[in-house]
Amino acid sequence: MSLTRRQIVDAAMDILRHYGLGDLSMRRLARDLGVQPGALYWHVKNKQDLLGVLAEQILAEVGADADDPGVSDGDPVRRLAADIRTALLAVRDGADVVSLAHALNPEALPAIATLRTLLQGAGLTDQQTRWGARTLTHFILGAVAEEQTHADLAAAGLLPENVYQDNDDDEAFLFGVDAVLAGLRAR
């Protein structure tokens, strides 16, 4: 059997899950697949492209049901934000991977786009809705990236000082989400 794009993506996701973004190189990936590095480029445009696919996959399960009403109660934007965070946390350096992909092509991630959809119609203009969605996205990606970097540093045993030692990440995240949402809806 010949090499498949799926196999490449799956193997890449495996490296990401278990070893992180720093260990995800095209050469390492080729080695794991028992193939020459050049072979990958038949199935994938380049590394950036591959990271984009990984980002989509990380967020694939999220926000699919967010548009239909009555899935559960509570603020739907708040819930989507929490779901995005959970999905990012499930993969090592997930927030960094998605941030990279988002920086290059913000429209390619449905879960993020849904944030904007859900934000619509709260008395905000279209422009304000766009800006608001961006504000929330920057917060989410930044907050989770910091959480994960912090976890990596802690695992490596080299935290600068006892900074952010308390494990209040969940609370801090929701506090931030709520603050942004309250601020937006007060426009």
Next chain:
Amino acid sequence: MSLTRRQIVDAAMDILRHYGLGDLSMRRLARDLGVQPGALYWHVKNKQDLLGVLAEQILAEVGADADDPGVSDGDPVRRLAADIRTALLAVRDGADVVSLAHALNPEALPAIATLRTLLQGAGLTDQQTRWGARTLTHFILGAVAEEQTHADLAAAGLLPENVYQDNDDDEAFLFGVDAVLAGLRAR
């Protein structure tokens, strides 16, 4: 005359300003200084350390006067946020460099720490103040990083589609800052 830590930092800042983070390698830096790569490691611990120094320098001028009252009017937090943005925009990939440094050692950047100081005493608990400052920081760094990536892509002539084509970055940034601040102060 022998090589100096200052010379290294200045040369690194030059590369950053003119060519960006992607071109800032230890080997390129050594070449520019007419020295062997290994020579740098006498004066600098490693590349991460160097990036930390650059981050501090990028924000060095910012927020020094923010603590004393009456420098100007308007919300001091809002003004500091805008000043940080201006400083980041002055250097290519400035937001990325500062984000890297901030992820590894959040306390090392006085301008960012001042955000927290200024946020104090608005009816927020200490914990809420810390979380609030983080929320604002994530927004600032994320927003400016996106601006700069967007500018880089535009300069390279490879924008995905005509996405974010309107030049409303200033407005969008202040909208975000104001929303976050309003949300925080409504806690």
Next chain:
DNA sequence: ACCTGAACACCGTTCAAGT
């Protein structure tokens, strides 16, 4: 004290040539 030379262990990407 400060730097060179040279190495170690890597990168992403391309492309003629093979099957």
Next chain:
DNA sequence: ACCTGAACACCGTTCAAGT
């Protein structure tokens, strides 16, 4: 169509040896 082999142009970091 799909992959190998080999190259090109790089990385960050270390360290014996020189001055």
